[in-house]
Amino acid sequence: MSLGTSEGIGEQPVLQGSPDKVQRPVIKLHHISKTYPNGLRALKDVNIEVGKGEIYALVGQNGAGKSTLMNILYGLTMPSGGTIEIGSRPVTISHPMQAIGLGIGMVQQDLMLVPSLTVMENIVLGTEGEFKRWDGAIDMVKMRATVQTLLDSLECSIDPLSIVGTLPIGSQQMVEIAKVFWRNASIIIFDEPTSLLSPIEAEQFLQFVLALKAKGKTVLFISHRLKEVFAIAERISVLRQGVIVASLAKEEANAEKVATLMVGERMEESSIPPSAPGAKVVLRVKDVPLAANASKTAEMEIHSGEIVGIAGVQGNGQEELFDMLLGKAIPRSGDILFFDRSILRMSVRARRDAGIAYITSDRIKDGLAVDRSVLENGIIGSGKAMGNVLIRQKEVHRLIAKMVRSYKIKGGENQKQKVRALSGGNMQKIVVAREVMRNPTLLVAFNPTSGVDIAAKKVIHDSLREIAGAGNSVLLISNDLEELLELSGRIIVLYKMCPAAEFKYPEYDMRQIGMYMTGVRSEGLGE
Amino acid sequence: MSSMTRAGGYAKKIGLTVLFVGLIVVVWAAVLFLAGANPVLSFVYIFKGALVGTSNLFSTLDLMVPMMLLALAVAIPGWAGVWNIGGEGQFLLGALAAAWVGISIDLGNPFLDVFLALFAAMVAGLVWSSWAGYLKVKLQINEIVTTLMANYIATLLVSYLVNYPLKEAGSSWAQTAYIKRPFQLHHLVGGSQFSLTFFISTGIVLVFFLLEKRTRLGYELTMIGSNERLSYLGGISIAAKRMVAMLLGGAVAGLAGGLVVLGNTYRMKEGISPGYGFTGLLVCLLADNDPILIILVSFLFAVLQSGSLNLQLFSDIPVEISGVLQVVLILFVAAFRIMIRKKER
Numbered sequence: 001m002s003l004g005t006s007e008g009i010g011e012q013p014v015l016q017g018s019p020d021k022v023q024r025p026v027i028k029l030h031h032i033s034k035t036y037p038n039g040l041r042a043l044k045d046v047n048i049e050v051g052k053g054e055i056y057a058l059v060g061q062n063g064a065g066k067s068t069l070m071n072i073l074y075g076l077t078m079p080s081g082g083t084i085e086i087g088s089r090p091v092t093i094s095h096p097m098q099a100i101g102l103g104i105g106m107v108q109q110d111l112m113l114v115p116s117l118t119v120m121e122n123i124v125l126g127t128e129g130e131f132k133r134w135d136g137a138i139d140m141v142k143m144r145a146t147v148q149t150l151l152d153s154l155e156c157s158i159d160p161l162s163i164v165g166t167l168p169i170g171s172q173q174m175v176e177i178a179k180v181f182w183r184n185a186s187i188i189i190f191d192e193p194t195s196l197l198s199p200i201e202a203e204q205f206l207q208f209v210l211a212l213k214a215k216g217k218t219v220l221f222i223s224h225r226l227k228e229v230f231a232i233a234e235r236i237s238v239l240r241q242g243v244i245v246a247s248l249a250k251e252e253a254n255a256e257k258v259a260t261l262m263v264g265e266r267m268e269e270s271s272i273p274p275s276a277p278g279a280k281v282v283l284r285v286k287d288v289p290l291a292a293n294a295s296k297t298a299e300m301e302i303h304s305g306e307i308v309g310i311a312g313v314q315g316n317g318q319e320e321l322f323d324m325l326l327g328k329a330i331p332r333s334g335d336i337l338f339f340d341r342s343i344l345r346m347s348v349r350a351r352r353d354a355g356i357a358y359i360t361s362d363r364i365k366d367g368l369a370v371d372r373s374v375l376e377n378g379i380i381g382s383g384k385a386m387g388n389v390l391i392r393q394k395e396v397h398r399l400i401a402k403m404v405r406s407y408k409i410k411g412g413e414n415q416k417q418k419v420r421a422l423s424g425g426n427m428q429k430i431v432v433a434r435e436v437m438r439n440p441t442l443l444v445a446f447n448p449t450s451g452v453d454i455a456a457k458k459v460i461h462d463s464l465r466e467i468a469g470a471g472n473s474v475l476l477i478s479n480d481l482e483e484l485l486e487l488s489g490r491i492i493v494l495y496k497m498c499p500a501a502e503f504k505y506p507e508y509d510m511r512q513i514g515m516y517m518t519g520v521r522s523e524g525l526g527e
Numbered sequence: 528m529s530s531m532t533r534a535g536g537y538a539k540k541i542g543l544t545v546l547f548v549g550l551i552v553v554v555w556a557a558v559l560f561l562a563g564a565n566p567v568l569s570f571v572y573i574f575k576g577a578l579v580g581t582s583n584l585f586s587t588l589d590l591m592v593p594m595m596l597l598a599l600a601v602a603i604p605g606w607a608g609v610w611n612i613g614g615e616g617q618f619l620l621g622a623l624a625a626a627w628v629g630i631s632i633d634l635g636n637p638f639l640d641v642f643l644a645l646f647a648a649m650v651a652g653l654v655w656s657s658w659a660g661y662l663k664v665k666l667q668i669n670e671i672v673t674t675l676m677a678n679y680i681a682t683l684l685v686s687y688l689v690n691y692p693l694k695e696a697g698s699s700w701a702q703t704a705y706i707k708r709p710f711q712l713h714h715l716v717g718g719s720q721f722s723l724t725f726f727i728s729t730g731i732v733l734v735f736f737l738l739e740k741r742t743r744l745g746y747e748l749t750m751i752g753s754n755e756r757l758s759y760l761g762g763i764s765i766a767a768k769r770m771v772a773m774l775l776g777g778a779v780a781g782l783a784g785g786l787v788v789l790g791n792t793y794r795m796k797e798g799i800s801p802g803y804g805f806t807g808l809l810v811c812l813l814a815d816n817d818p819i820l821i822i823l824v825s826f827l828f829a830v831l832q833s834g835s836l837n838l839q840l841f842s843d844i845p846v847e848i849s850g851v852l853q854v855v856l857i858l859f860v861a862a863f864r865i866m867i868r869k870k871e872r
Contacts, residue, residue: 326760349762358760366756372749380750381761390742 025049025088026218027073027187032082034068034242042068043242046082050187050235055209055219057233059226061262062314062479064239066222070189073220074106075099086187105185107176109192115165119175120147122164123182150178155211170201177208187218194228195315198293206232224262224313226255226518240264255520256511263481263514274489274505275468278304281340282442282473288324288334290317294497297334302442302475307468309488310477313517317497318477319361322446325475326358327351338442352381355441359432359448361477367431368419375400375415378434399437407433407459425456436463443467446477461487481513495519547863554855564844576837577830582718583837589721590829592728592790593618593800595821596783597807599732600652600776602816604660604670606739607765607772608752613659613674614780615804616681617652621781623685624651625788626795627693629706637709644710645727645785652781653774655681660773664766670773678804689797702796712790724790729822731779736818748772752816780804809853813860828853 027050034043043065050056060066071077073084075093084091086102093099099106113122120143124131131139131146147160156174158167164175173193180188190209194202209219209232223229229236230250237247238261246261285300298321302308312318323329324336327348335342343351352358360367368377378400379386386396397415404412407429411422419427432448445464449457464474464487478484484491485508493501493516501516503509515521556566577587597614604611625648634640659673686701695704705711712722739745747768751758759765783803792799810828814820835849 328759347762347764348759349764352762360760366754366760369750369753369757372753376746376750379746380757380763383762386746387743389744391746393741 024052026052026086027220028083028085028088029069029073030083030085032069032072032079032084034065034072034077035080041242043072043079046239046242046244048237048244048247050218050220052218053213053216054235055213055221055233057221057223057229057236058239059222059224059229059236059258059262060239061224061481063241064262065242066239067191069239070106070191070220070222073099074104074189100183100185103184103186104189105180105183105187106189107173107180107191107193109195111169111172111176111196113164113172113175116163118161118163119151119158119167119178120144120160122175123147123150123160123178125179127182147178147182150182154178154181154208168201169196170198170204173197173201173205174208185217187220188212189220189222191222192224193221194223194225202228224518226258226520229258230255238262255518256515259514259518259520260511262518263510272465274307274487275305275465277306277489278471280304282306282338283325283475284335284337284340285321286335286337288331288336289497290320290324290494291497292332296498298499300492300499302473304473305468305471306490307464307474307476307488309484309491310475310494311481311484311491311513311517312494312500314479316517317494318446320497321494322358322361322444322477325356325444352438353383357381357435357438357440357443359435359443359445361447361450363424363427363431363450368427370420370427371418373416374404374409374412374419374422374430377419377430378403378412378415381434382438403430403433403437407463409433425452428452429456429459432460432463436467439470439472440467441472443472443474444477445474447479448476449478449480449483457483481510485510493517495522543863543866547859551856551859554859555852558851558855559844559848562844562848564838564842569838569842569844572838572841573831573834575834576840577834581716583833585716585719585721587826587829587833588725589719589791590833591822591825592724593783593787593803594806594810594825594828595732596728596779596786597803598810598814598821598825599735599807599818600780600783601808601811602776602814602818602821603735603748603779604769604772604776605811605816606745606748606752607769608755609660609663609769609773610671611656611659611674611773611776611780612671612808613656613677613681613777613804614783614807615800615802616674616678617655617777617780618784618787618800618803619681619685620655621648621652621784622788622799623688623693623784623795624648624781625710625785626703626706629710629788629793630693630704633707633709635709640707640709641712641789644706644789645782648781648785648788649778650781652784653778655781656773656777657770660770660777663773664770685795686797689795693795695794700796703794705793706788710789711793720791722790724786728783728786731782732818732822735779739818744768744771780807809857813857815864827856831856 029046029048032043032046035041046069058066058069068077072079073093075096075098078094084093091102093102114125124143124147128138131143133139144160151158151160156178158171158174164172173196194205197205206228209221212219221233233250235247235249236253236258238245238258240262280303281301282304283302285298287297287299289297310318310321320329324331327346330344336344338354338356346354364370375396379396385399386392400415403409409426409429411417411426419430435443448464449460464476467474476484476487489505491503491508491513492499493513495516496519500522503513559566559569576583578584597618600614600617601611625644628644628647632643634643655677659670659677662668662673663670689703690701693703695702712724714720714722739749747758747763751763751765751768755765787799788795806828810821810824814824831849831852835846838844838848839846
């Protein structure tokens with residue numbers, strides 16, 4: 001049925017440039033590439049063919065290009081090159097309405113529902129004109145009967161009159177799916193459908209997808225939970241850095257192989273070994289559950305002079321850990337100690353004053369005020385340095401000038417320049433520089449190099465090394481595995497809100513790490 | 528390269544501005560024409576009535592006093608992303624407090640007297656804004672609703688007080704007695720009620736301009752307004768700062784009430800405010816929370832209002848036309864601002 005090799009997995013891109021052959025393909029994507037206006041290359045020459053009635057899984061790390069590819073198919077993103085054929089007809093999909101017209105439906109990762117409306121209102125929203133009566137009013141009785149028929153056909157027992165906001169997440173997702181069916185989709189894209197669901201709901205969902213196949217629907221399934229992928233998918237394509245590195249039939253693949261393909265092989269060993277940890281314990285996370293549903297609590301220790309990496313697929317507890325260290329979230333139990341002193345009751349300000357600094361993962365959302373100047377963004381959190389009553393003009397100007405110089409922040413020479421005018425890399429340098437220049441005892445860095453170019457990345461990496469070199473510590477939470485391997489003296493893998501494994505420099509094994517990240521192996525810490 | 532495109536950006540901005548001012552004048556003219564007036568003559572009447580002759584000019588400046596302060600009362604919380612719609616109520620209670628002090632207390636020194644009355648006015652406004660601020664920061668209750676509702680409570684409360692307990696003995700109007708002589712600020716220019724209050728209010732606006740640009744408090748307030756999540760991350764105590772902003776806004780609105788009583792009416796009465804709170808909100812919206820722009824926009828609004836009085840004298844156009852002209856201005860400026868911002872993106 002499908003092409004793909006069983007030898008040489010993990011070494012070379014297997015199928016780059018040649019389409020896999022499928023009988024009666026209903027979707028053909030040929031030579032699809034996507035380069036964003038800012039130069040970011042999200043996809044390179046991607047070829048996919050999906051057969052009618054097939055369950056097709058697309059796996060890959062964050063940023064591998066899965067969502068971009070599916071958004072192209074759904075008309076949310078325009079490709080820079082390549083062709084799309086649906087049912088062997090070449091098409092251009094520039095808007096979701098066109099995709100819907102072609103029978104393509106997409107269930108987004110974040111549910112797009114109106115919580116205050118009923119189930120049936122949500123399902124028919126936008127097409128309610130079909131139920132207009134002779135007097136112009138909406139025929140609710142007819143709507144209810146029609147929606148009930150639809151829900152019955154999906155073997156779904158939700159009451160069409162219940163308010164969506166009161167339903168459990170699993171049911172809300174069913175409403176989202178029903179919406180797709182309402183529009184007569186024959187091809188359904190699921191983007192990380194199980195990430196919001198409880199284990200039982202997830203199991204039910206997988207059964208539901210199998211039932212869809214039985215009805216002749218074609219399913220595209222994006223996930224990084226490989227157990228789920230192997231439970232239902234017939235074919236699996238692995239995306240890595242915008243390239244399909246393998247397309248495998250389920251029989252030719254196994255979870256370990258796929259996990260290895262997802263993370264790839266290391267290009268080169270880091271030239272600089274991580275600095276040796278000191279004796280002092282700077283941060284101790286003691287018996288803290290990262291989420292209410294975590295199956296076990298987290299234990300971590302960070303020593304002086306150490307860079308500790310937190311690896312994992314996005315959404316496996318990184319955000320929760322960061323929020324707890326910041327003080328935005330309070331753990332339900334356990335304690336977090338900074339030099340043997342509990343910080344749980346301390347405000348963000350107190351934590352900062354104690355010597356902890358924070359780099360957030362989203363510079364636009366909470367890292368910068370883009371409509372304010374370089375100076376104003378550079379001094380936030382600088383504490384007494386900016387003055388307590390009057391702002392010390394001279395000193396803050398000197399501080400920012402130094403920051404702009406040592407980090408080569410292009411566009412920051414004019415300190416009154418709005419940050420919005422800077423490039424992403426230079427914006428990120430401000431986020432990093434203002435925290436590093438405070439000379440923190442502990443820096444909590446969350447995706448410090450997301451979306452920056454190589455040059456900016458090097459500057460940021462160097463400054464993280466410098467912190468550790470000076471005897472201070474860095475907790476590096478990152479989606480970028482390369483970065484973690486290059487900088488960390490230790491790596492802790494998070495999976496489903498729990499630390500799943502710990503690796504020490506130099507015994508880093510990409511395959512092993514990949515398997516823990518995707519839940520293929522999960523015997524827990526202390527292997 | 529970039530400097531060239533920036534220069535081009537400025538040229539475009541200036542061009543757009545000229546275009547918009549032209550459009551506003553044209554629409555104003557159309558409104559006046561539809562109301563049955565000769566637009567050109569109307570502009571002349573408005574201009575003359577507002578600015579020609581010392582009494583006219585200083586009356587216009589005097590009109591700016593409550594406008595500026597009530598706009599500032601919206602702007603300060605606005606820096607921190609909080610809406611104070613309650614300026615009207617804070618103004619009324621400030622006026623009432625000042626009048627009460629002026630009727631019942633005399634320290635024997637006019638400076639102390641005036642200071643005490645204005646202080647009381649500020650405290651009254653501050654107290655009246657405090658509960659809405661508290662509910663906002665502690666319980667996340669929408670401050671737009673609470674401050675708006677507080678206006679009605681304040682209006683009715685003041686109405687009761689000037690109709691019953693504080694009513695001037697023997698008067699047939701709902702008003703208090705006059706405040707004592709030492710509290711009454713002299714009118715400095717004949718034919719107008721222009722007094723010290725203009726300098727006090729302008730001074731306050733300038734003080735807050737410096738506070739916004741030069742102090743840590745101003746920086747932190749505006750950063751909260753720009754990006755709340757970043758401010759939280761930077762260790763700014765958002766709830767406390769927002770509370771402070773709300774209290775300052777209330778105090779400034781209360782002060783406006785005190786100044787109107789001490790400088791204009793010399794007593795508290797029902798209907799003392801012809802909707803200053805609302806005008807202040809509009810001024811602040813146009814001025815985009817910027818103190819210097821508040822002074823300029825207040826001047827423009829005062830010109831329209833006092834000029835329209837003159838227009839009414841010489842034509843059939845009712846004075847309410849000034850409201851229509853102001854609204855035209857607001858619609859155009861709002862559209863203009865959105866276009867400029869889109870360009871910047």
